[in-house]
Amino acid sequence: MQSVDSDRKSQDFIQSVKKRPLYSALVSKRKKIRRVMMTIMMLVFFTVQLLWAFFPNVVNTLVPGNTSFSLAIWFTVFIVIIAILLSWVYALVLGPKLDRMNDELQKEVFGDD
């Protein structure tokens, strides 16, 4: 990412970036992705935490019933997998798309000068 000289970081420069439709699209897309990702992760995290704290009998249920594996173990494995999976989607699937939008915006902004 190239840096800009002192004039470009002025208010004018920032205002000119803010006005661009591509910038608005980028910010709104980032916001939406972050919101969805955070909601899923926190929902999973706090559901497990609350079950653990207030419904231990549920967490202690053996699944499958004829084994010694409790839901506590499965929940742990699930949290690990969901954390890795969501991170992968965010960092390597959706992230590069947003990077491309950002590159386009950069070309648009610096191409104007």
Add this chain to the structure above:
Amino acid sequence: MNYKKKCLVMIRHNIIARSIFLGCLVGLVSLLSGTVYAEGAITGGVVKQPLNLTAIAIFSSFVVTTLLITAWAAKKTQTNRDFYTAGGGIPAWQNGVAISGDFLSAATMLGMTSAIYTFGADGLLLIIGTLGAWPVVLFLIAERLRNLGRFTFIDVLSYRLDSGLIRPLAAIASLCVLIFYLIAQLVGAGKLVELLFGLDYLIAVTSVSLLMVVYVALGGMLAATWVQFIKAFLLIVGGTLLAVLLLGHFDFRLNAIIDKAVQAYPGDRPVVEVGQWLKNPISMLSVGVSLLFGFIGLPHVLMRLFTVKDAASSRKSAFYAIAIIGYFQLLIVLIGFGAVALIVGNPDYHSADGSILGGGNMVILHVAHMLGGNVLFGFIAAVTFATILAVVSGLTISAAATIAHDLYSSTFAKAEGIQKEKTERLISKLTVVGMGLIAIIFGLLFEHQNVIFISNMSLAIAGSCNAPVLLASLYWGGLTTRGAVAGIIIGLLSSVVLIILGPQVWVEVLGNEAPVFPYTYPTLISIPLAFFGLWFFSKIDKSERAATERSKFDDQVVLSETGFAVSDAVNH
């Protein structure tokens, strides 16, 4: 090359050569002392193990390799940016491994296995808490932090807030976290090395501190990252090997491991059931919240997000770190239950009175010994020592950046230009030496203390001070300097006071009958209080400065979302 330059190069080479010599000397002294003390008696309730030559050989190879890397890194470390963030030139994947290394400390490896061994399924709560925190760092912090900051997360706070007020205060909170974390690591390290290598506590603490100073003072972040990278690689190899051997021992049947663990576990409830450790729901939630916010606010982990070239690399680093940490945590689940299956009731690993040899933290090493004999035991022991060394190096460089960059350069410095940069470098190196001394002194002072409350304090302060103000500064336009100052002070005071009034200090350290505050982790109270302080004092702030700060939020969003002016944006 002129004479002066030649002299400087000679001095630099001389320092590097001396450092390598010093490292080898420390190793040699440790070895000799170990021979003397190997037969030693019990110190502070820890039974010293016989001298472990395999462990010492493997660890010495690690030390020599990392010192050579430090010598190479010292040549490449020319500017402050090189020193603090390796010039922002670390590849994302390597940085990801290093971040995972920062997190996978000895406490994680030994402590989490021990928690499952002791408390059964309740130990899994620690894994859930940490894995919940990392995606938050990725989704909300990694990219914006990289785009707005330069060396530390405090750079981000001072983008639109009053730097003169916020920097010193945030620096104090960060230093509390780093020093408490360092003490906990060092005391643990001393005890651990006593156990693993048969070395004396003083020698162990001094060796770790000296090596830490050499790595960081000479090689800066580049050396610290390589040390962390190599250690993380060894840790993953060791953990995988242990898990494969464990599975092999049970004919690769997971069921067999868990079934055997259920049969062997001596607790009131089966090992796979929760309720052994934390008896009430509030304590359980407190643990989860402490881990969630605590890890978000660790300065030495946040600092690593600046060592890559841009926000995309920062994001990828965080993902690689999460993948590695997640993988390792799954190994810990397996090894933890495997330890219950193999070690409980095994007379080879218990003393005559029935207690486990060396204490609960030795469980993973006993498993290594049982499955792979002295060689695997030595390997895991050496990796554990390397782990401590790498983590304290990361803590030290973060402390150096906080004092030299946040306090001196950005708050108190009068000089400008090259002179300022040179003085800042000097101060950062003096800080590293100072941290080494603090590590030795506090390591000795706290030798016989239960330091769990210190590490809790560190996590609680990180979660109550750093995390709320960082999140608010990145995502809430209404935040003002007054609100941020109030939030940090409230978070700091409430977390420290509640820990002191809690069971770990009020009862166990001060000897009172019952705690004033009933919970070990105070974060369920202190974090909401910190957020309330941020919100309330920002809302009632009607000053002109507050209006300017609020108006600058939109500009901050532009820079943080696009990464334009990534280096200039931080010259504030």
